[in-house]
Amino acid sequence: MLWRNLNLESLQHETFDVCVIGGGSAGAGCALDAALRGMKVALIEKTDFAAETSGKSTKLVHGGVRYLEQAFRKLDFAQLNQVKHGLHERRFVLRNAPHLARPLALATPVFNWWSGIYYFLGLKLYDWFAPGKSGMPPGKWIGRRKLDTLFPGIDKRIHSAIVYYDGQLDDARYNLAIVQSAAQSGAVVANYIELQSFSSDNSGTITAAKVHDRQSGKVFSIHSKIFLNCTGPAADSIRLKANPVLNPVIRPSKGAHILVNMPQQGSPCALLIPKTSDNRVAFAIPFEGRMMIGTTDEPCDATENEPFTDEQDTSFLLDTINPFLEIKLTREHVTGGFAGLRPLVGVPDNSRHTRSVLRDHLVEFDERSGLVSLLGGKWTTYRLMAKDAIDLVAQKLNNSSVCSTENHLLWGAKGWTPDFYKKIQSEYEIDADVSQHLADKYGICAVLVAQIAKETPALGERLLPGLPFLKAEAAYAARCEMAMEIRDFLARRIRIELTDAGSSARMAPEVARIMGAELGWNEQEQNRRLQQYLSVLQNTFSNLTT
Numbered sequence: 001m002l003w004r005n006l007n008l009e010s011l012q013h014e015t016f017d018v019c020v021i022g023g024g025s026a027g028a029g030c031a032l033d034a035a036l037r038g039m040k041v042a043l044i045e046k047t048d049f050a051a052e053t054s055g056k057s058t059k060l061v062h063g064g065v066r067y068l069e070q071a072f073r074k075l076d077f078a079q080l081n082q083v084k085h086g087l088h089e090r091r092f093v094l095r096n097a098p099h100l101a102r103p104l105a106l107a108t109p110v111f112n113w114w115s116g117i118y119y120f121l122g123l124k125l126y127d128w129f130a131p132g133k134s135g136m137p138p139g140k141w142i143g144r145r146k147l148d149t150l151f152p153g154i155d156k157r158i159h160s161a162i163v164y165y166d167g168q169l170d171d172a173r174y175n176l177a178i179v180q181s182a183a184q185s186g187a188v189v190a191n192y193i194e195l196q197s198f199s200s201d202n203s204g205t206i207t208a209a210k211v212h213d214r215q216s217g218k219v220f221s222i223h224s225k226i227f228l229n230c231t232g233p234a235a236d237s238i239r240l241k242a243n244p245v246l247n248p249v250i251r252p253s254k255g256a257h258i259l260v261n262m263p264q265q266g267s268p269c270a271l272l273i274p275k276t277s278d279n280r281v282a283f284a285i286p287f288e289g290r291m292m293i294g295t296t297d298e299p300c301d302a303t304e305n306e307p308f309t310d311e312q313d314t315s316f317l318l319d320t321i322n323p324f325l326e327i328k329l330t331r332e333h334v335t336g337g338f339a340g341l342r343p344l345v346g347v348p349d350n351s352r353h354t355r356s357v358l359r360d361h362l363v364e365f366d367e368r369s370g371l372v373s374l375l376g377g378k379w380t381t382y383r384l385m386a387k388d389a390i391d392l393v394a395q396k397l398n399n400s401s402v403c404s405t406e407n408h409l410l411w412g413a414k415g416w417t418p419d420f421y422k423k424i425q426s427e428y429e430i431d432a433d434v435s436q437h438l439a440d441k442y443g444i445c446a447v448l449v450a451q452i453a454k455e456t457p458a459l460g461e462r463l464l465p466g467l468p469f470l471k472a473e474a475a476y477a478a479r480c481e482m483a484m485e486i487r488d489f490l491a492r493r494i495r496i497e498l499t500d501a502g503s504s505a506r507m508a509p510e511v512a513r514i515m516g517a518e519l520g521w522n523e524q525e526q527n528r529r530l531q532q533y534l535s536v537l538q539n540t541f542s543n544l545t546t
């Protein structure tokens, strides 16, 4: 359970061992790791957990087949290490929250035998680099007929496909599960708390941070022995607040996705498109009943404004997928989309392109201010990134504790099995699609949502007919998951904003009413927040669907 008001009191009155700035996957991972080592931990997030990059990824838990190809083509051992790190971490991500992450079959379509041999050998190598007991079935080469059943609607010219396995996660909910686990282990966490500036002692070492509560408007200070910067694409701005002479190192790169309603029956299998027009790979991945197509990779200097999927991104992604489909997709099929900024570190060759910049991470200690920064990395390696950062924090604090996140089951995972939904279905007399959705998103905590629905029958209704989301989820999100805004619920707790912007807009008034009742918004406040949300939605999606 996340108790914001209680946590705000602690943030103002206690002194922490480490204050983590940024509640994406990196910051949440650090908070959990440090709390499990017995440190006194604060975690602050400017908006909502996973509101930035960590809620806008392609949602793959992977070593990166493309990096493997680049490693061999360029004999680049750094790329190879990165693939190994990813494949090593993949099994922990899947094992520690099996309700939120699972194996995903990906088919690489090929147009002839020769390409088939090339990709088959490549993917065998990828399997080979995965550590033993990776839990993934081995890759295989499948014929046309099998491909038709695996991915209905594939273009007739495609000869066959190489199928391999990686992981897929619900990134924002996984992020939240890490935050909840950190809180359960003693970390004091709060969203909508923005770091504004640091204050230092006579030697220049940071001792406190001035922060702004973006819900109440209050400004206060947090005292901590160490401050750990996990702000992803915004990391340079925090580094420069701590020490203005540091050189900026982050090269943000925008990646956009669209979500489409496939004309053919939905497939449980993803497509890896081996070569885009700008020499990268792209994916079409089933997500929440839609096909998610991504991504682009464009350098982007502005980290202040929220990135969104524009007209050009939509055209590029449709042009990328269409050669592989029998019925071509148009803008009419697009129901949602989102874009994020990759927090890439450094530039290898002074070019403007970010597609060849390494996705591995770096832990930096600034001698002058004492700020620790965790830079770069990817979702898949969040646990390893956190371990490296907290090892350094522990060393600075003379704390000899060791990392124990490898085998730490995350919030909602203990006791969960793939047929857990049957228990909720029979005990609470809930429809099969709803109980499956609740079990998959909340793990064993699905019973808490079901309990709310049982106690207040009006909250046991669906938010929209035909979709598995209950009104009780909005109440639960406000009560127990620190959802403070309508968007926190629609975009990050149930993900409907990403997959189906129209349904998100239709649900918003009821969500405003339910959350308002939980959080004490009067009618005027409910309306204000609703209009604000609808205008964000309009700005974000008007470019996408017109």
Ligand SMILES: Cc1cc2nc3c(=O)[nH]c(=O)nc-3n(C[C@H](O)[C@H](O)[C@H](O)COP(=O)(O)OP(=O)(O)OC[C@H]3O[C@@H](n4cnc5c(N)ncnc54)[C@H](O)[C@@H]3O)c2cc1C
Pocket: 021, 022, 023, 024, 025, 026, 027, 044, 045, 046, 047, 048, 049, 050, 051, 052, 053, 054, 055, 056, 057, 058, 059, 060, 061, 062, 193, 194, 195, 196, 230, 231, 232, 233, 234, 253, 254, 255, 256, 295, 339, 340, 341, 342, 343, 376, 377, 378, 379, 380, 381
């Ligand atoms: C399009 C795209 C696709 C990707 N796909 C994959 C994938 O499939 N698999 C994979 O492994 N990786 C993927 N990645 C990479 C991965 O998503 C990122 O590396 C990871 O999510 C970064 O996490 P983070 O915590 O460092 O940054 P963020 O998630 O951006 O978190 C930083 C947080 O800091 C907060 N913050 C900023 N300033 C302040 C402040 N002043 N005070 C308090 N808080 C502040 C922000 O609000 C933000 O929530 C993808 C990235 C992108 C952009």
